[in-house]
Amino acid sequence: MVPGNMTHDDLTTTLGKIPLFASLDDDELGVISHATHHHRLLRGEMLFQKGDPALGFYYLVEGQVKLALLAPDGQEKVIQLIEPGMTFGEAVMFIERPFPAYAEALRASQLLFIPRTPLIEALNGNPGFALKLLAGLSTRLHGMVNEIEALSTRNATQRVIGFLVADRGHDDPDTLALPASKALIASQLNLTPETFSRVLHDLQQRQLIEVDGRTIRLLDRDTLLGQEEPG
Amino acid sequence: MVPGNMTHDDLTTTLGKIPLFASLDDDELGVISHATHHHRLLRGEMLFQKGDPALGFYYLVEGQVKLALLAPDGQEKVIQLIEPGMTFGEAVMFIERPFPAYAEALRASQLLFIPRTPLIEALNGNPGFALKLLAGLSTRLHGMVNEIEALSTRNATQRVIGFLVADRGHDDPDTLALPASKALIASQLNLTPETFSRVLHDLQQRQLIEVDGRTIRLLDRDTLLGQEEPG
DNA sequence: CATCGGCATTGATGAACATCAAGAGCCGCT
DNA sequence: AGCGGCTCTTGATGTTCATCAATGCCGATG
Numbered sequence: 403m404v405p406g407n408m409t410h411d412d413l414t415t416t417l418g419k420i421p422l423f424a425s426l427d428d429d430e431l432g433v434i435s436h437a438t439h440h441h442r443l444l445r446g447e448m449l450f451q452k453g454d455p456a457l458g459f460y461y462l463v464e465g466q467v468k469l470a471l472l473a474p475d476g477q478e479k480v481i482q483l484i485e486p487g488m489t490f491g492e493a494v495m496f497i498e499r500p501f502p503a504y505a506e507a508l509r510a511s512q513l514l515f516i517p518r519t520p521l522i523e524a525l526n527g528n529p530g531f532a533l534k535l536l537a538g539l540s541t542r543l544h545g546m547v548n549e550i551e552a553l554s555t556r557n558a559t560q561r562v563i564g565f566l567v568a569d570r571g572h573d574d575p576d577t578l579a580l581p582a583s584k585a586l587i588a589s590q591l592n593l594t595p596e597t598f599s600r601v602l603h604d605l606q607q608r609q610l611i612e613v614d615g616r617t618i619r620l621l622d623r624d625t626l627l628g629q630e631e632p633g
Numbered sequence: 634m635v636p637g638n639m640t641h642d643d644l645t646t647t648l649g650k651i652p653l654f655a656s657l658d659d660d661e662l663g664v665i666s667h668a669t670h671h672h673r674l675l676r677g678e679m680l681f682q683k684g685d686p687a688l689g690f691y692y693l694v695e696g697q698v699k700l701a702l703l704a705p706d707g708q709e710k711v712i713q714l715i716e717p718g719m720t721f722g723e724a725v726m727f728i729e730r731p732f733p734a735y736a737e738a739l740r741a742s743q744l745l746f747i748p749r750t751p752l753i754e755a756l757n758g759n760p761g762f763a764l765k766l767l768a769g770l771s772t773r774l775h776g777m778v779n780e781i782e783a784l785s786t787r788n789a790t791q792r793v794i795g796f797l798v799a800d801r802g803h804d805d806p807d808t809l810a811l812p813a814s815k816a817l818i819a820s821q822l823n824l825t826p827e828t829f830s831r832v833l834h835d836l837q838q839r840q841l842i843e844v845d846g847r848t849i850r851l852l853d854r855d856t857l858l859g860q861e862e863p864g
Numbered sequence: 865c866a867t868c869g870g871c872a873t874t875g876a877t878g879a880a881c882a883t884c885a886a887g888a889g890c891c892g893c894t
Numbered sequence: 895a896g897c898g899g900c901t902c903t904t905g906a907t908g909t910t911c912a913t914c915a916a917t918g919c920c921g922a923t924g
Contacts, residue, residue, distance in 0.1 A: 473786035474861075481781070496771040497766070502778040525763055529756050532763035533727070536756075539770045540727040546777035547733040550712065553784045554823045555704035558911070584872065592785045594912055599873055630705075789881070815902065821896055825882055846890095846902095 413438060416514070419486045420461060420464035421488065421540055434524065438514040442468075443507035452504045458517035468586070474529075480589040483581055493539055495521075508582060519605025532632075553592060561591045562601045563630050564618060566611065576623065580616040588633035644669060647745070647815065651692060653720065653769055656761035670746040673739035674698075683735045687725035689748035693717050699817070700734045711820040714812055715741075724770055726752075739813065742754075742764025784823060792822045793832045794861050797842065797851060807854065811847040 412433040417423055423431060423533055441460075443449060449467065450461070468486040481503050484490055495518045525532050552561055565587070570578060580587055588598035602618075605611045610626055612619040620626060637748045645666040648654055654662060670685040670690075674680060680691070680698065712734050715721055725732055756763050783792055796818070801809060811818055819829035833849075836842045841857055843850040852856060 471782055472785060472792070477786070479782075479785050481778070493664045493774040496767045498634065499775055502775060502782070522764070525767075526760040529758065529760075529763065532760065533753065533765070536766060537772065538765070539767065540724045540775060543770060543774050543777065544730055544733060545773065547712070547779065549781055550784065551710075551733070553781065554710050555702060555708070560705065569860055583870095589730065591789040595872075596874085596913080597911060600911095601758045603873080628834055632722060755917080814900095826902075827883080827904085828881060831881095 407592060410435065412516075413440075416463065417461075417516075420502050422489065422492075422534050425528065425534055426524060428550070430528065430531075433618070434516060434520045439517075441513040441515055443511045443513070445498065445507055445509045449505035449507065449513065452503055452629075456491055456499065456501050456520075457492040458515055459489055459495050460505075461489045461514040461516065462486050463512040463514060464573045465513075466508040466582070467505055467511055467513070468508055468582075469505050470589075471503050478588055478589060479592065481579055483586070483590065485581065489538075492587045493542060503525075508586075535620045558591075559588050559601050560591055560628075560630055561593070562598065562605070563626050565591055567623060567626055576620040577583070578618050580618065584616075641666065643743075644671075647694065648692075648747075649722065653765055654762075655724075656759065656765055657755060661755045661759065661762075665747060665751045665774055668748050668751045670705075670748075671742040672742075672746055672836050674742045676738055677738045680736035680738065682733055682735065684731045687722055687730065687732050687749075687781075689746055689752075690720055690722035690726050692720045692745040692747065694743040694745060696744075697739040697813070698736055698742055698744070700736050701820075702734050709820060710823065711817055713773060714817070714821065716812065720769075723766070724773060724811070734780065739817075745824070788824075789824055790832050790835070791861055792824070793836070794830065794857050796822055797849060799855055802829055807851040809849050809851075811849065815847075 414428075414431055416559070417435050417438065418426075418431055421436070443465070452471065462484050464486050466486075467490075469481040469484065469490060471479045471481060473479055483491070484505075488526070490505070491501065525535070539548070552564055556564065566578070569575070572578065584598055585595040588595045591598065602611070602613050605626075606613055610620075610622050612621055642765060645659075645662055648666050648669065649657075649662055654665070657665070663676065674682070674696070683702065693715050695717050697717075698721075700712040700721060702710045704710055713721070719813070721736070722732065731732075784796055787795065797809070800806070803809065815829055816826040819826045822829065824832075833842070833844050836857075837844055840853075841853050843852055
């Protein structure tokens with residue numbers, strides 16, 4: 403289970419840093435880390451397909467992964483972009499259902515796969531862990547409701563603004579670098595690249611943002627927020 | 634805590650029938666039922682507003698409730714229709730966030746409000762309960778992913794078909810009664826009533842369904858499923 | 865340095881669905 | 895039976911965004 407260049411202790415340490423696992427003691431962590439697998443993916447490789455059985459969840463150590471679906475017409479719709487330190491697949495693990503989307507590496511990546519069995523064991527006798535898991539899932543669910551709200555009540559410009567002003571916890575809240583190609587971000591916002599481009603152009607003309615390649619500077623956060631107009 | 638026409642034992646019995654609570658013993662159930670409140674709503678009354686703190690979850694005993702949002706332009710978008718026997722609000726309870734949507738009674742309704750505190754106590758020392766909760770939330774999350782998929786990759790007709798063929802666990806799977814007005818169903822599918830009407834009309838012309846008021850008969854389930862064309 | 869290929873922009877057109885505006889059917893009510 | 899208020903339908907028009915098709919840009923590579 404321990405990958406070539408990572409000792410078992412390294413692995414346990416890494417797992418211990420996952421917020422989800424904060425309430426586990428060393429023994430519990432040890433059991434889990436013994437069951438954990440290490441994965442390496444090259445850019446473009448698939449981690450799992452939509453429909454694959456979900457027997458555990460993933461932690462992204464390094465690289466970048468996208469979760470996406472194919473539309474009936476073959477178009478790809480990106481659900482979420484996974485960055486290092488994030489986990490995914492926790493939800494599906496607890497029900498007997500397959501993954502609802504597929505996962506593909508956008509660049510060379512390293513992941514940990516944590517199988518469900520030792521997790522469920524850790525659940526027994528560690529209510530704190532259960533609560534953490536519940537809170538984690540709830541947060542996801544909350545995010546999903548927001549996503550549905552965005553998709554069903556906001557137009558293209560509002561969705562782009564929502565994305566731009568979203569707090570990324572960076573040092574400078576008014577400058578952001580797009581985490582991927584514009585086409586991919588567009589797909590996440592359920593837009594075509596063309597429309598995304600036009601919206602950015604328009605916002606720039608209106609002096610609300612400044613675009614330089616993948617770097618965007620928010621010039622007038624207040625007016626932007628005004629355009630968003632929450633329900 | 635016990636409503637006028639419902640004894641404490643009645644209440645405990647009712648709670649015991651909630652699948653979520655199946656793994657609780659009588660003591661645990663007793664604690665929870667002591668904390669439970671009974672609510673009555675008239676048609677049109679609000680149960681909670683979007684933004685209200687979520688201090689517990691609800692179980693619908695009788696009546697009908699809708700969860701909905703307001704779009705920036707004041708339009709209402711129905712998220713979910715709650716029928717007797719269903720619970721809602723479990724997810725939000727575990728994070729320190731307010732309700733992401735509001736709840737309004739569509740007809741005179743009776744509900745139980747189960748506060749979070751005794752639940753969290755039951756979680757301690759009852760891992761089975763934790764697992765049930767996790768499974769419940771996961772199922773919701775799964776449903777949300779499907780909803781996002783529907784909203785972002787399917788057109789009006791495909792969404793309507795998806796709604797029509799959805800298994801409602803009835804005796805006759807090919808006949809269904811719309812659970813609410815067409816306008817409300819349309820909103821759930823993120824359509825205007827006009828578009829919904831036109832889609833139904835079109836499907837009827839193509840001999841795929843038969844519409845009589847709120848009763849719809851599926852004449853050719855196979856062809857319908859073919860139109861849906863999953864990714 | 866020249867060229868190639870992916871990414872991004874821009875313009876012209878089109879399709880899907882919303883909006884606006886009437887009217888039709890269908891109650892329950894007096 | 896006749897009225898008023900719903901819900902639902904139907905038609906005409908409008909808006910938003912996708913699609914199609916060039917073209918520009920830029921970094922990588924021989």
